[in-house]
Amino acid sequence: MALALQTFSTVKDANAALKAAGTRYLGGGTLAVRAANEGDVSVSSFIRSTEPSLSAITVSGGKVRIGASVTMAAIARHPDLSSLSHAAHAVGGPAIRNMATVGGNLFAPAPYGDFTVALLALDATLSTDGGDLPIETFLVKRESIHAIVTAVGFSLPAEGSFRFLKVSRIKPKGISVLSIAAVLEQAPDGTVSSARIALGCMADRPMRATATEKALLGRILTSHGIAPALAVANDGTAPITDPLASAWYRNEVLPVHLGRLLLA
Amino acid sequence: MAKVSVQFTLNGAEKAEFIDSGTTLLHALRDKIGDTSPKGGCHQGTCGACSVIIDGELRLSCLTLAETCSGAAITTTSGLSEGGVLHPLQRAFLDAFATQCGFCTPGMIMAAKVLLDHTPNPSRDEVVEALSGNICRCTGYEPIIQAVLTAARSNSQNAARGESKKMELRKSYFADQRKDDLHEIGQPRPRSDSPGHVTGKTAYFADRNFPGMLHLKMVRSPHHHARILSIDISEAEKHPGVVKILTAKDVPHNVYTILILIQIGPEDETVLADGKVRWKGEAVVAVLAETERAAQEAAAKVKVDYEVLPAVFDMEEALKPGAPIVNEYHGRNYYLYDSGECRKVRFGDVEAGFASADHVLEQTYQSSPIEHAPTETTGCIVAPEGNDRFTCYTNTQAMFFTLDNASIILQMPGNRLHFVGGTVGGGFGGKVDVIVEPIAILGAKLTGRPVSFIYSRAEEMQISSPRAAEKVVIKDGVMKDGRIVARKVTGYTDAGAYSRHSPYGAQKGAGHYPGPYTIPNVWIDTYCVYTNRTPSSAMRGFGVTIGDFALEVQMDKLARLIGMDPLEFRFINAYRDGDMKAHRQPTEGAALIECMQEASRAANWPVAEKFMAMSSYAKGA
Numbered sequence: 041m042a043l044a045l046q047t048f049s050t051v052k053d054a055n056a057a058l059k060a061a062g063t064r065y066l067g068g069g070t071l072a073v074r075a076a077n078e079g080d081v082s083v084s085s086f087i088r089s090t091e092p093s094l095s096a097i098t099v100s101g102g103k104v105r106i107g108a109s110v111t112m113a114a115i116a117r118h119p120d121l122s123s124l125s126h127a128a129h130a131v132g133g134p135a136i137r138n139m140a141t142v143g144g145n146l147f148a149p150a151p152y153g154d155f156t157v158a159l160l161a162l163d164a165t166l167s168t169d170g171g172d173l174p175i176e177t178f179l180v181k182r183e184s185i186h187a188i189v190t191a192v193g194f195s196l197p198a199e200g201s202f203r204f205l206k207v208s209r210i211k212p213k214g215i216s217v218l219s220i221a222a223v224l225e226q227a228p229d230g231t232v233s234s235a236r237i238a239l240g241c242m243a244d245r246p247m248r249a250t251a252t253e254k255a256l257l258g259r260i261l262t263s264h265g266i267a268p269a270l271a272v273a274n275d276g277t278a279p280i281t282d283p284l285a286s287a288w289y290r291n292e293v294l295p296v297h298l299g300r301l302l303l304a
Numbered sequence: 305m306a307k308v309s310v311q312f313t314l315n316g317a318e319k320a321e322f323i324d325s326g327t328t329l330l331h332a333l334r335d336k337i338g339d340t341s342p343k344g345g346c347h348q349g350t351c352g353a354c355s356v357i358i359d360g361e362l363r364l365s366c367l368t369l370a371e372t373c374s375g376a377a378i379t380t381t382s383g384l385s386e387g388g389v390l391h392p393l394q395r396a397f398l399d400a401f402a403t404q405c406g407f408c409t410p411g412m413i414m415a416a417k418v419l420l421d422h423t424p425n426p427s428r429d430e431v432v433e434a435l436s437g438n439i440c441r442c443t444g445y446e447p448i449i450q451a452v453l454t455a456a457r458s459n460s461q462n463a464a465r466g467e468s469k470k471m472e473l474r475k476s477y478f479a480d481q482r483k484d485d486l487h488e489i490g491q492p493r494p495r496s497d498s499p500g501h502v503t504g505k506t507a508y509f510a511d512r513n514f515p516g517m518l519h520l521k522m523v524r525s526p527h528h529h530a531r532i533l534s535i536d537i538s539e540a541e542k543h544p545g546v547v548k549i550l551t552a553k554d555v556p557h558n559v560y561t562i563l564i565l566i567q568i569g570p571e572d573e574t575v576l577a578d579g580k581v582r583w584k585g586e587a588v589v590a591v592l593a594e595t596e597r598a599a600q601e602a603a604a605k606v607k608v609d610y611e612v613l614p615a616v617f618d619m620e621e622a623l624k625p626g627a628p629i630v631n632e633y634h635g636r637n638y639y640l641y642d643s644g645e646c647r648k649v650r651f652g653d654v655e656a657g658f659a660s661a662d663h664v665l666e667q668t669y670q671s672s673p674i675e676h677a678p679t680e681t682t683g684c685i686v687a688p689e690g691n692d693r694f695t696c697y698t699n700t701q702a703m704f705f706t707l708d709n710a711s712i713i714l715q716m717p718g719n720r721l722h723f724v725g726g727t728v729g730g731g732f733g734g735k736v737d738v739i740v741e742p743i744a745i746l747g748a749k750l751t752g753r754p755v756s757f758i759y760s761r762a763e764e765m766q767i768s769s770p771r772a773a774e775k776v777v778i779k780d781g782v783m784k785d786g787r788i789v790a791r792k793v794t795g796y797t798d799a800g801a802y803s804r805h806s807p808y809g810a811q812k813g814a815g816h817y818p819g820p821y822t823i824p825n826v827w828i829d830t831y832c833v834y835t836n837r838t839p840s841s842a843m844r845g846f847g848v849t850i851g852d853f854a855l856e857v858q859m860d861k862l863a864r865l866i867g868m869d870p871l872e873f874r875f876i877n878a879y880r881d882g883d884m885k886a887h888r889q890p891t892e893g894a895a896l897i898e899c900m901q902e903a904s905r906a907a908n909w910p911v912a913e914k915f916m917a918m919s920s921y922a923k924g925a
């Protein structure tokens with residue numbers, strides 16, 4: 041079957057079209073078209089929707105809503121999202137960022153999905169026509185989700201509480217060896233009062249570093265203070281092995297980079 | 305197939321086309337509209353050669369579906385120069401030698417243009433960032449970065465002109481050896497192919513499209529070593545769009561070896577696997593179809609039944625008795641030279657040399673295969689002509705070599721084959737094997753239609769021959785005063801499953817050791833070994849480069865061992881005109897001394913005055 045593209049003005053119609061066999065939603069196409077070019081013949085029809093809300097960013101009352109078709113470049117240059125701009129900037133080179141969407145990033149397998157790591161730390165909620173679901177629930181079952189994700193929503197992190205680090209071997213742009221995002225809140229005495237930490241490439245999809253989060257509570261961000269958290273950094277990880285790095289290497293360097301992020 | 309209409313402006317001109325739904329913008333621009341300035345180097349978003357500007361934003365045309373661009377304004381590199389006047393970026397690329405093979409250049413210029421449109425005076429870091437999605441395998445990037453900075457500084461076309469950077473020729477060396485009265489040789493000259501590169505006008509083999517052209521896709525072995533029990537093409541043959549499927553029995557002279565042209569046999573490689581596969585990725589069945597997609601779908605329907613055999617990946621393992629035999633045409637896991645199991649050089653008495661030495665140092669060096677990764681992948685397009693001849697447009701680096709081998713494989717007189725080469729989008733030695741042309745010509749012959757066979761990026765990286773893995777054992781005897789008195793080298797070249805150019809590579813190693821040094825006692829053995837790995841072949845100084853890495857690391861270790869400056873240590877041992885080489889050829893035209901003198905100055909690494917006064921050809925000095 042030849043490849044075809046079907047475009048719908050509403051998400052509803054696009055969702056209906058996606059019920060047919062051999063269909064796949066098309067975001068920016070950086071992974072989907074690439075797969076077709078490389079001989080993946082399982083998809084015969086790309087479906088997309090041009091509904092304007094998919095391309096909108098709204099920020100009001102500390103709440104952010106980013107439409108699924110918004111690109112990394114659009115996030116990186118949005119004046120109200122400056123705290124997230126370097127996480128969006130971490131995806132690909134300039135041309136990729138002009139094409140890569142938030143929606144596609146949510147489905148990108150490791151070593152991709154850097155921005156999703158940020159969204160996981162931010163405890164984002166995903167919207168579909170069938171209702172909302174927390175990002176963690178989504179990540180567990182994303183293979184079985186055939187509905188279009190329409191937007192991601194989250195609370196804007198407090199000033200200075202969001203941290204992001206991508207480790208790659210090629211500068212300035214390279215695929216991740218690993219990525220780390222953290223939302224850390226500190227009490228007036230400097231101790232950590234809440235921590236949400238997400239890791240990329242440490243499993244086949246972004247994961248929470250729950251043991252590290254727990255071990256950070258009540259600690260101060262000094263090398264001594266974070267030592268117990270680093271000691272459990274590898275809890276539950278099952279990193280990928282790819283041409284950039286082996287699973288063993290990723291596990292070895294995770295505590296080093298996590299330490300740098302926490303002490304930054 | 306559903307046709308859709310698309311309308312956009314391309315470099316200011318209105319375009320309206322009917323295209324197949326799902327066509328990428330890259331294909332629409334190149335194959336339908338005829339703007340071949342965007343290049344397809346990977347079709348996976350990695351190389352940036354296909355970069356275009358859509359509504360002011362940099363995009364990859366290989367990952368953009370053309371129908372999503374309706375109403376857009378598209379700019380490509382071919383639209384930048386106006387009335388024959390180059391854009392400042394094009395001018396700067398030309399002047400700064402920022403283009404070599406030129407395949408990445410149109411994409412680079414697009415990325416740079418978007419940068420300068422938004423940031424007229426970028427910092428160096430901003431330039432690097434802006435170009436970070438574009439790969440260049442030739443220039444090393446620095447000239448490109450400099451070109452973009454120069455274009456930014458110039459800011460106007462007039463200022464950009466005349467800033468041409470002059471190549472520096474250091475003529476003080478060997479001044480008394482030549483007259484220097486030639487008009488072209490010895491003069492800095494702009495490269496004649498650069499204007500074509502920076503305007504996107506240079507024609508590469510794939511920049512042509514024939515009506516009715518078929519696409520060839522290869523079914524490849526998933527195993528390193530296996531017996532083929534059966535091949536079933538019945539389902540694939542029925543697949544819509546399939547025109548022809550080829551297996552070993554269709555190839556007139558299926559077992560070949562490229563160096564047979566210079567009497568280096570035996571023929572040991574199959575065009576399409578027959579009975580057995582010897583490396584993972586080996587070509588088994590060729591599918592020819594109306595579209596790439598139909599060929600891919602049909603390829604997935606070819607059924608091959610294999611019995612997996614034990615494989616050997618390590619040269620030492622392969623040379624052990626009882627190792628699985630990789631290639632029955634050799635019957636043993638090494639190439640049998642007329643000199644025996646290896647190429648040999650014997651000069652002086654190496655054992656006596658070691659016995660008289662103050663120190664003996666033996667070290668082992670190893671390298672992995674290295675892929676050339678040219679930005680343009682290997683490929684050819686073949687068009688049958690009315691007079692029973694075939695024109696093959698190819699990016700081979702070995703035109704007549706390929707023609708002659710194709711003639712043997714196809715059992716077709718050479719005068720029926722017309723090979724057209726041209727600019728190669730990066731080769732580095734990786735495009736000298738005769739792989740795509742014979743089977744594409746056969747396809748064109750059996751179908752009577754033009755055939756395109758172009759490696760995907762994945763094939764280029766995993767199927768095309770890499771530089772061989774090598775192992776080099778060097779044993780040296782050295783005196784406290786710095787003289788090397790004996791050198792014994794054992795070199796192993798991993799040919800992979802088939803010979804290709806590797807017997808020659810291993811022989812070149814024998815010819816190259818003991819390196820550019822005069823040593824009185826030398827012993828060299830070089831082996832060409834077969835394993836179940838991807839066949840290796842030529843790459844920039846193959847048989848020599850890895851040897852040089854090993855030799856020069858060894859030189860540093862020897863210098864350290866005797867507590868001598870490593871550069872002075874090399875001056876002491878450097879070969880000079882008149883010295884007898886281990887191969888019993890007197891040295892002629894040596895220039896190592898002068899190179900090291902210049903290196904000493906350039907690197908600010910001073911050596912004793914007596915070394916700076918030495919000469920390669922005036923022995924007294």
Ligand SMILES: Cc1cc2nc3c(=O)[nH]c(=O)nc-3n(C[C@H](O)[C@H](O)[C@H](O)COP(=O)(O)OP(=O)(O)OC[C@H]3O[C@@H](n4cnc5c(N)ncnc54)[C@H](O)[C@@H]3O)c2cc1C
Pocket residue numbers: 064065066067068069070071072073074108109130131132133136139140141142143144145146147148151152153154155187188189190214215216348349350
């Ligand atoms: C050269 C290159 C470099 C890259 N570098 C990086 C990098 O550094 N970091 C990184 O994270 N990624 C990287 N990527 C991967 C990819 O570009 C990004 O992950 C991107 O965000 C994917 O988005 P997309 O819109 O292009 O997805 P698409 O390719 O359009 O889609 C990907 C998948 O998601 C599904 N999908 C897309 N949108 C939706 C939606 N709204 N609802 C439901 N399903 C949807 C599609 O059906 C498809 O299965 C790179 C890719 C390339 C080619």
Ligand code: FES
Pocket residue numbers: 343344345346347348349350351352353354355364365366367
């Ligand atoms: S990035 Fe498009 S062809 Fe390489």
Ligand code: FES
Pocket residue numbers: 402403404405406407408409439440441442443679729730
């Ligand atoms: S000039 Fe850049 S790839 Fe050849």
